[in-house]
Amino acid sequence: MPEFLRIATAVVGLALAAWAGYAAWRDQAPRRGQLIGTIVLELFALALAATAVARLSDGHHNRDLATFIGYLVAFVIIPPAGFLLARLEPTRWGSVIIAVVGLVEAILVVRLQQVFTGVG
Amino acid sequence: MDTERVEPGPDTEALPTKNRRRSINVGLGRLLIFVYGLFALSATGRAVVQIATKFHQAPLAYVLSAVAAVIYIVATVCLARSTVGSRRLGILCVSIELVGVLVVGTVSQLDTAAFPDATVWSDYGSGYGYVPLVLPILGLWWLLRGAKPAPAVAE
Numbered sequence: 001m002p003e004f005l006r007i008a009t010a011v012v013g014l015a016l017a018a019w020a021g022y023a024a025w026r027d028q029a030p031r032r033g034q035l036i037g038t039i040v041l042e043l044f045a046l047a048l049a050a051t052a053v054a055r056l057s058d059g060h061h062n063r064d065l066a067t068f069i070g071y072l073v074a075f076v077i078i079p080p081a082g083f084l085l086a087r088l089e090p091t092r093w094g095s096v097i098i099a100v101v102g103l104v105e106a107i108l109v110v111r112l113q114q115v116f117t118g119v120g
Numbered sequence: 121m122d123t124e125r126v127e128p129g130p131d132t133e134a135l136p137t138k139n140r141r142r143s144i145n146v147g148l149g150r151l152l153i154f155v156y157g158l159f160a161l162s163a164t165g166r167a168v169v170q171i172a173t174k175f176h177q178a179p180l181a182y183v184l185s186a187v188a189a190v191i192y193i194v195a196t197v198c199l200a201r202s203t204v205g206s207r208r209l210g211i212l213c214v215s216i217e218l219v220g221v222l223v224v225g226t227v228s229q230l231d232t233a234a235f236p237d238a239t240v241w242s243d244y245g246s247g248y249g250y251v252p253l254v255l256p257i258l259g260l261w262w263l264l265r266g267a268k269p270a271p272a273v274a275e
Contacts, residue, residue: 066168070166070169081154093147097150100151
């Protein structure tokens with residue numbers, strides 16, 4: 001998985017978490033921009049997942065393939081799931097959901113790389 | 121935090137006034153549905169991988185992973201359904217979850233031999249930022265709050 005893509009995905013996730021977290025703190029419902037940000041984050045996640053799958057099919061040997069695939073599935077499911085729930089919840093709690101999505105995705109980028117390289 | 125606000129929901133509108141209850145699947149409840157869903161997903165994934173690929177290494181830890189996964193799934197569904205029955209089942213599940221994280225957390229600290237591999241609840245959920253410890257407390261508070269009648273509509 002290319003380093004620039006990993007860093008970009010984590011940065012988008014953390015920025016979204018900070019933005020939505022600030023909105024929740026100010027008792028604001030998710031704004032259009034935050035919902036679009038969740039879609040952008042999903043596009044980054046899909047791109048990262050695609051590079052990982054390409055590396056696996058090239059014969060990259062993974063110590064714990066099943067765990068890696070599990071993380072990968074969660075990684076691409078979480079933004080759309082959060083998006084749908086946040087749209088149903090036009091209160092500050094919708095903003096908290098988006099903040100959680102951003103934070104969890106950033107953490108998952110790190111975990112994915114650890115499992116991918118067999119560290120940790 | 122505005123804890124007294126009551127969101128109108130299908131439950132509160134359909135029932136007669138004396139049975140009027142707070143909906144548990146809106147507001148903070150919707151956040152809980154999302155976080156419980158995340159844990160249902162990750163605990164299920166972990167349990168399936170552990171049991172399918174290396175069950176003999178740590179049977180106790182892996183059975184507990186599966187139990188945790190089932191509890192998270194049932195709790196997620198209960199939170200989302202928001203009926204009287206599902207709230208009761210939810211309270212039961214979340215209570216088991218709280219006892220589980222406390223017992224497994226303590227035992228995994230004292231007897232590391234019984235837990236050579238991690239579960240969601242090992243070391244009080246430290247591998248998940250202690251969220252597994254905070255989540256049942258928050259969930260229980262939310263569900264018990266939902267069991268009380270909602271205040272009068274004219275606020």
